[in-house]
Amino acid sequence: MHRIVHLDFKGAPLKVQYLDQVLESIRQWGATGVLLEWEDTFPYSGELSIIGSIENCNGDHMYTMDEVQQILQAIKSKGLEPIQLVQTIGHMEFVLKHPAFRELREEPRSPAVLCPTKPKSLHLVKAMIQNALDAQPDAKYFHIGADEVWHTAICEDCQRKASVSEHKATSLFLDHIKDLLIFLKMQRPKMNVLMWDDMLRAIGFEVLEKSNIGKLVEPVVWNYNVAEHFFVGGELWRNYRIFPKVWAASAFKGANGSCQMLSPVSRYMSNQQAWIREVQANADRANFTGVILTGWSRFDHYATLCELLPVSLPALYSCLSIWIHPNDSISSLTHEVLPENQWAGLAVARAVHSLVALRDRANQLLHGDAVSTWLNPWQVERGYTCPVQVDGIAGTANEILLNLQCLERELSAQLSYITGPRSADEWIGSNITPLVSKVSALHRQAARTATEQPSVRPVL
């Protein structure tokens, strides 16, 4: 079975030099390929140049076509299979947010979903796919995304078409996907095309079978839950018997909360373990080609960054290990840390761990008993405080503040080795700066109050 590692560049695209170290690690750890989710980091050209890196829409100055080639080459040179992913109906925010493509939104207020009925839509995604295919003439695999199509048959064109279609709104989705799959087959007859499966789950067996989609695409069944909440079910595998090949997708990062900083290894291992059981239990019903270990950088285009890759490498290593040694004990395969020489971006990971501990201390101070008891908003507003009591608050705030500022400098420097200026700025601006501001304001207040005489009466 293939073991494909998903790299989600929509958020903290990796600098090529750093990526090369990661690729070397995952080769050693037993991956067989890499799924590249470019999103707005691909150098789309011509009429598409506004959506990608040519006009630096992502702010990270990544990637140039030279860098794309270097990445594809680096993957191949390590014996890994590169698979490009281009979204083709859902998660099209990076395209449909642009005024030039606004008219192709299914729901006018949301840039997430492409209208599958308007002729320009098909033209648009075909051009995107063509750009990606041109970059990889020897592609053996391609992934068309197609997950989480949140709005269906909203626009007038779609409503009209759905009303006269055999399977109503389902037909719109299936027709769009089939058009793309046929286009891909004509371009590259031998290429294997993959898609996320969630939009297929509610479609009955007869409809799926009649659509002939089974001959054109390999569904990637994703489930990122821990074992206690993991359920895929027999009916899905019975329906998916129309597909000669199926894939599983688990997660090693970015599936544990939309603004998490750390990747709990045991949580992601539990998901792998559940998948291994599912694959073993259904081996006679489905022909599993491989597993894609997804590593999400954001929950969607507008969501903030979640776990950074350097932090998640122990989880990735452990998750790959369990697929290679499914019969070993889970505790022997779970590694919270890696040897220093195998941990690319170790300094970032260390600093993030320190920050999480410091953030806990800061929140305990900001929302803790000492502030609520001796320096709460009423007391501050009415000037009714005692310096001895707030002196301790000032001291603790000062210590936390100095440590936060030190980590801010350290992370600014270290993030610049692994990602671009926008992602580094965003991560620090989202995770450190607001905390620095709050602790700093508390420190100023406490330090000032600590120099005053004990108040005589509240100023009412």
Ligand SMILES: [Zn+2]
């Ligand atoms: Zn529509």
